[in-house]
Amino acid sequence: MAKKAKFSFFSSSSPKSPSLFTSFPASPLNQNFTQSMMEKSVETAESVIRKWDPNTPSFTKIVSLFNHNRKEAKEFIICVRDLRRAMHFLVSQDSQSPKLALAQTLMQIAMTRLEKEFFQILSSNRDKLDPESVSGQSSISSNSEFEDSMRSYDEDEGDNEIKKAGESITQVEKASAVVMSDLKAIAESMISCGYGKECVKIYKRIRKSIVDEGLSLLGIEIYKGSRFHRMDWVTLEHMIKNWIKATKIGVATLFRGEKLLCDHVFSASNSTRESCFYEIANEAATNLFKFPELVAKEKKSHERIFPLMDLQAAISDLWQDIEMIFHFDSVAGVKSQALTSLQKLKVSIHSALTDFESTIQKDSTKALTPGGGIHKLTRSTMSFISSLSEHSCVLSEILADHPLPRNIHLLESYVRSPTLEDEQHNHAVSVHFAWLILVLLCKLDTKTEHYKDVSLSYLFLANNLHFIIQTVRSTHLRDLLGYDWLTKHEDKLAAYAGNYEIAAWSNVFMSLPEEPTDLSPEEAKIYFRRFHTAFEEAYMKQSSRVVPDAKLRDELKVSIAKKLVLEYREFYRKYLPMLGQERNIEILVRFKPDNLENYISDLFHGTPILGSSSFSSSSSSFVLDFTWMCCRLKNSIHSFG
Structure with a gap:
């Protein structure tokens, strides 16, 4: 609670900032501030401030001023402002004045009340001050619409303040902005009166606990390197996935919301808001960005490269937000830790790539x-x-x-x-x-x-x-x-x-005569036998070959057939009539051109040939035809399967 007989607001080094409710000269010595005005200010302040003295047995001891009556809350803040000006005047006129002693007592009561109000607002409005609500507002520091509504407050407008708080945002955002404006008004009042230390202490304690609790709910823990050495990769990979999700929320919502709230509440003092944000966020954010560094130090192998790259991408994607949120010199360590993690991840990822190349070569x-x-x-x-x-x-x-x-x-x-x-x-x-x-x-x-x-x-x-x-x-x-x-x-x-x-097929290609040539019947027989033998040998060997891709398989078969079947068809057409009088012509000429196309069409399915690799002249045609039928049957079954 505020300390008794505090005089720091008299010091020329006290923070000076414009009031939330009305403009007044920066200097506390107003030449038009007459003795009668001073006395009236003290009297008015006494009636308002004593009513809300937290040490009295009245109902106001347990009731929140800002929740109970917003009109009186504004009057209270205005009275504190006028009381401070009156005290500056009294000090300049007569430092032993009884009025000064009264004003001093009233100021002590007022600061005790505002300290209590500040604590109650922070404690009881966590839902309205959660980082998501705060960060959802596009420009917190410029919510002048709320402040203007309080400056221009009169009796008719008092009950409709939230309605006037801005029709362009949601009810949740309206309520959030009103609470934030109350905190700002109290903070500026206490700081201007020399009670900033008490105000800041309350703020740091409550908001730090909220940040720590928020990260804990997101699954972020205190990371220690010794634990990582004992952790299996499956568990670590699960932690990485959770960390990436949690960090996106933590940076974009949690820390951003805290930064915006802190900047708004303590907009009157750069040093105060920097100090507050450092105490609230520095330790938690540094720990948050230490996780990728610890992961990167673990045993490197190419199988683990993808989670490492996910970590790298997550930090890179958030880097603009990180720079914006942690721009104060006091929290530069957070950016430094994030950069260190990025660098360690780069080294680890490159090492994994090198390991991958080595795995191929070895x-x-x-x-x-x-x-x-x-x-x-x-x-x-x-x-x-x-x-x-x-x-x-x-x-x-x-x-x-x-x-x-x-x-x-x-x-x-x-x-x-x-x-x-x-x-x-x-x-x-x-x-x-x-x-x-x-x-x-x-x-x-x-x-x-x-x-x-x-x-x-x-x-x-x-x-x-x-x-x-x-x-x-x-x-x-x-x-x-x-x-x-x-x-x-x-x-x-x-x-x-x-x-x-x-x-594979050159022996078959070469088994036919080169054109142009004229063969005798005996020579034609030799070429027919040579071709049949070469084709049987090639077919039986190549039928066990496999080409998994259908397009490549068809291209190969078309290419072979185009070279082989066309040439054999011409040879067959020209010389078969010469052998018309031969006995057992079906044994001598075992393949028709169409047979060749059928055999070639069933190549490259990896279907093994049945029977011996050497066929007798009397049975080779039957076995080959039987084999062809078996291949067709197997391929049909395979296609239906």
């Missing part, structure tokens, strides 16, 4: 992918890179400071060149992604050494490169890597497919 899996399909390293790596691309804004800040320590001119020629200055950072991300994919392609190339069949090696490379291209085309990677990258890698895919055809 992959030692020797297991062959059945049928030359897509390797699990390709799937996991492209899934990871495509997910990384969704965080390109975060990565751009990091990779711009950590360029690849290699000659990357060749890589830069692959990716889209930046056209605007703000694309330079994204260019660094693009080059890095191009490098990671190149590392993957090189690793896949080394894995082809485990395939003994050359055609299977090329099919493996084609399948995996096609998967990579499709992943790039269907994700944000397309925008980062650009058209040139896609074109160059599609050309490489076409080369792989072409090499596969040559390695």
Whole structure:
């Protein structure tokens, strides 16, 4: 409570600020302030102030002045203002005046009452002063509409004050602004009379408890590094998600609301509002932004990069609010802690990227992918890179400071060149992604050494490169890597497919004579036998190959059929009539052109061939036809399944 016989309001160093209710000269010595006016001011103040003396047994001891009668509350504040002016006058005229002693006693009573009112308003209006209500108001410090309504108060307007408080805002905001104006009026009155210390002490204690309680309800605790070392990653990841949600609310609502409230209530004194906000927010906000630093110090691996980037993005997104809210020198430590956390996160994220690259390079899996399909390293790596691309804004800040320590001119020629200055950072991300994919392609190339069949090696490379291209085309990677990258890698895919055809089907292609030529019936027989043998061998081997992507599968089959079936059809049409008189012609010429198309159409599903790889001349056609029918049946079942 206010202390007895306090005289600090007489000091020339006392805070001087305009009253909330009416303007008056900054100097306490008003030349027109006559003796009679002074006496009347003291008498008026005595009647009002003694009524609300908290030490009397009357009902006013337990009733709130500002809640009970707003008209009297305003009169009380005006009386305190006039009493202070009267005391300044009395001191200048006669410091031993009995009126001065009376005024001094009245001032003590008034300050005790205002201290009690300030505490009651802060304590009983937490719902109207919650940070969300406060921060929801666009300009708290300029709520002159409320203050004007109090300045121009008269008996007819008193009952309609909240209605006049501003029709453009909600009832909750109206009530909140009225409470805030009351606090401001009391604070300015107490500070101007030398009782600022008591006022500030109450404010700090109550509002700090509200901030601490608010953060606790959001799940924010006191963070200590020792606990993080013992924590499993699943628990830590859950804490990260909660921290991001809590911090968005904490900064944008809790701390912002407290800053706005503090600025409004103590707008008359910059030093007071800075001191109050420091005591209320500094410790809690510093602890809040220490969490990402502690997370960043934990063991780094690429699997943990995404929560780290989420933390980085959360702080970056809030940085403008952080700078605005914690702009006082006294709370500069909060910004410093947030910057430290950002820097530690950048280091940890870059370390995770390095770990990811190393994981690709060190992959030692020797297991062959059945049928030359897509390797699990390709799937996991492209899934990871495509997910990384969704965080390109975060990565751009990091990779711009950590360029690849290699000659990357060749890589830069692959990716889209930046056209605007703000694309330079994204260019660094693009080059890095191009490098990671190149590392993957090189690793896949080394894995082809485990395939003994050359055609299977090329099919493996084609399948995996096609998967990579499709992943790039269907994700944000397309925008980062650009058209040139896609074109160059599609050309490489076409080369792989072409090499596969040559390695897998060249014996079949070469089993037919080169045009133009005229063959004898005996020579035609030799070429028919040679072709049938070559095709059977190639078909039985290639039927176990797999091409998972339907589009690539169809393109390969069309390409093979276009080269093979057309050439065989012409050979068949020209030379079959020569053999018309041959006995067992169906054994000698086992394939019709349409048969070839059927066999080729069922390639690349990974369906194994039934039977031996060497067919007798008498049964090979039957077995091959039977195999073809089985393949068709299995593929039909698979499509319905």
